[in-house]
């Protein structure tokens with residue numbers, strides 16, 4: 001029997017925006033439990049996912065949406081409590097859904113008791129749990145490192161007259177992973193949640209845990225365009241992140257996760273292909289995969305996609321699991337980036353490639369970014385360096401369950417505004433529509449779940465490399481042979497694939513009956529149309 005992560009579809013829930021049951025306008029764990037049947041009730045009327053990843057639900061002042069943890073073993077009261085969490089895990093498992101927690105390794109909240117103690121005096125036993133340095137001469141920060149969220153990565157602590165390091169907001173001081181006590185304490189955190197039944201972790205901002213021990217200045221980035229690019233890009237982050245200790249830490253975390261028969265570790269990195277491979281190698285027991293965000297960055301062209309996927313596939317060893325991501329809580333929504341039709345095509349791609357597909361909540365409805373008025377902005381990144389459009393609220397708006405006053409998300413005004421189109425783009429309406437985005441997702445996931453070719457089969461690209469508009473590949477195993485043919489262009493395309501006969505499993509438009517026979521040697525695709533075919 002294959003471990004679950006060889007063939008599951010993973011669904012990311014941003015808990016603040018999934019479902020509110022206690023009437024405060026913010027999603028909660030009871031809301032997630034309530035909607036588990038939507039995710040997988042064992043029938044084809046549900047989405048059919050096999051795992052869910054929860055963005056942080058730890059107790060937090062929520063400066064960075066929970067990525068500023070105040071207590072690693074407590075649930076934030078906005079979301080519920082440990083008893084409700086345990087119930088969520090039980091109910092998810094009962095439906096065959098695995099649960100992955102976010103593990104925020106690099107930093108804590110500045111209100112975390114560890115940091116309060118560390119900053120209380122230079123002699124505090126926890127002082128070295130964080131990263132402190134004397135000012136450079138003239139009171140300047142110790143080096144030129146920048147915070148991802150704007151400004152220097154150092155903040156001066158007036159009481160103890162030293163700077164502390166924060167790779168993100170000043171309210172998120174970086175832990176010192178060179179201190180063995182930190183490593184030991186965080187190991188306990190992982191064990192705490194594994195003991196409560198979680199099936200793995202998504203490790204947040206993993207590259208930041210390893211910085212240069214000599215704290216050398218980062219060199220300037222020659223391709224930075226001052227005034228146009230996010231100021232964080234003005235340096236090449238050679239020393240402030242990505243040290244080689246990352247791999248040894250990953251290896252240790254993999255061992256912890258291995259306490260669970262089929263535990264999984266997914267680490268958050270945003271790296272080109274050339275650098276993903278070394279992270280795959282970190283973990284001898286093949287329980288780790290580094291996120292592959294490359295599809296969110298590639299130009300929308302069949303040849304770019306094909307080149308990337310072919311190289312990615314070729315770079316992996318048989319035990320390494322590929323993964324693909326189209327959206328998450330930090331990026332503009334896929335339907336906004338590509339438009340509705342291309343987003344449907346990208347869904348077919350995501351759910352027919354080899355490995356683990358990650359779905360961001362609401363993307364299965366075709367949800368789009370929401371313009372958030374300035375006085376309703378919640379993500380501080382927006383107003384700290386706002387003019388670069390870095391705010392992430394537009395992709396974090398409430399899930400659209402139905403067409404009622406607050407979209408069935410809440411009984412009261414939600415914490416972020418709803419999408420204007422929510423009355424037509426919602427779970428209830430799309431469930432009734434045989435051609436909707438949601439129906440496409442459900443169809444593809446259920447086909448995937450029951451198809452040996454899509455879950456364990458090989459990947460082989462077809463068509464010449466020079467083909468710019470159509471991406472075609474075969475997924476094969478002894479039991480079945482499938483073809484995926486995707487027209488990336490906005491006009492009709494004709495392709496010829498060397499098989500005399502195939503039958504339709506589904507198309508992106510869901511308007512050609514299943515079983516209809518086509519001739520792949522003369523296949524005409526409408527604009528942005530995709531076919532999933534079975535070779536007869």
Ligand code: GLC
Nearest residue numbers: 064067168204205268329330
């Ligand atoms: C990761 C998270 C992001 C968060 C940051 C700092 O990139 O995805 O939401 O702000 O880490 O924790």
